[in-house]
Amino acid sequence: MGETENRPFQLSFDSSLRVDFQGARVTSDGGLILVRELDERLGLSQLMDRHLSDSRRGKNIQLPLAGLLRQSIYSRLAGYEDVNDAERLSQGPTFRLIGSRRIRERGAALTSRLQSFETEVLTQEDNLAGLAALNRELVARAEAIDPPRRSVLDLDSTEVRVHGRQEHSAYNGHFESTCYHPLLLFNREGDCLAAKLRPGNVHSADSWEELLLPEIDQQQAQGRDVAFRGDAAFAKPELYEALEERDVKYAIRLPANHNLQRNVTELLTRPVGRPSHKPVFRFKSFLYQAASWTIARRVVAKVEFHCGNCSPAWGSS
Numbered sequence: 001m002g003e004t005e006n007r008p009f010q011l012s013f014d015s016s017l018r019v020d021f022q023g024a025r026v027t028s029d030g031g032l033i034l035v036r037e038l039d040e041r042l043g044l045s046q047l048m049d050r051h052l053s054d055s056r057r058g059k060n061i062q063l064p065l066a067g068l069l070r071q072s073i074y075s076r077l078a079g080y081e082d083v084n085d086a087e088r089l090s091q092g093p094t095f096r097l098i099g100s101r102r103i104r105e106r107g108a109a110l111t112s113r114l115q116s117f118e119t120e121v122l123t124q125e126d127n128l129a130g131l132a133a134l135n136r137e138l139v140a141r142a143e144a145i146d147p148p149r150r151s152v153l154d155l156d157s158t159e160v161r162v163h164g165r166q167e168h169s170a171y172n173g174h175f176e177s178t179c180y181h182p183l184l185l186f187n188r189e190g191d192c193l194a195a196k197l198r199p200g201n202v203h204s205a206d207s208w209e210e211l212l213l214p215e216i217d218q219q220q221a222q223g224r225d226v227a228f229r230g231d232a233a234f235a236k237p238e239l240y241e242a243l244e245e246r247d248v249k250y251a252i253r254l255p256a257n258h259n260l261q262r263n264v265t266e267l268l269t270r271p272v273g274r275p276s277h278k279p280v281f282r283f284k285s286f287l288y289q290a291a292s293w294t295i296a297r298r299v300v301a302k303v304e305f306h307c308g309n310c311s312p313a314w315g316s317s
Helices: 032-042 044-051 065-077 083-089 093-097 101-106 111-121 125-145 208-221 237-245 258-263
Strands: 009-011 014-019 150-157 170-172 177-180 183-187 192-196 225-230 249-252 280-288 297-305 313-316
Touching: 009 032, 032 044, 032 065, 032 093, 032 125, 044 065, 044 125, 065 083, 065 093, 065 111, 083 111, 093 101, 125 192, 150 208, 183 208, 192 208, 208 225, 208 237, 237 249, 258 280, 258 297
Parallel strands: 150 225, 225 249
Antiparallel strands: 009 014, 150 183, 170 177, 183 192, 280 297, 297 313
């Protein structure tokens, strides 16, 4: 039994390779071989052929597009944040094995080649759209292995800080930085389903309908129940109405205000007696209609008392 379990196993993306552990010969990036096996089984190569185009000519095509894209992706998965390590990694055993036979023989791309690939080839308009479609199809293939009956979508924005005068970057007072302010859509497993790069000074919810509504329609077309959750930046009447029209349940945090606080006044009094070392939670559900709403909606308030804090923390959604 032990000998059978310890045998090297064969990889489908290259039948000549075997995965084994030998203490005297290891590489810190060896785990990427299993990721490469996963992308083979999910059909990443076919998706790249379908959605990406290669405008390079002559000697520039010595390294295939698929190998360059894998090197770009896998180096980030291994924790290398930029292409500065590409020259060292190009001769590493892992990065040579995950590529084509040509890459295995001559080595992966150097820093200058990988950088021009990322900034010139991938940034072409058709390829940007192709990358978005490729990403969504890849996630769909993973979901098809064990399809969920209910899909929970999470929309959020983030800060990408930049240095220098980058195109479309802008100062954001909330983050106190010059940045981009992209919008991201995730499922409950944390997979990024869609993304939109935006200038740094746009509102957090800007262009929400461009990412969210097509995904809802796609999920519902597959017969799934869809739910949505978001922070206070997405507390917008037009978003509520769009979700209600599509019969999508949602939980969106509401910005604190005096009208909401009046509805939870009785919950804000600290419990009598010695403070508990464990947090104390109180909840209240009620109908509420803000001035900008056309109908009343169900609101759930949560009040927290923490040991050592004089005032409770509370929020509602």
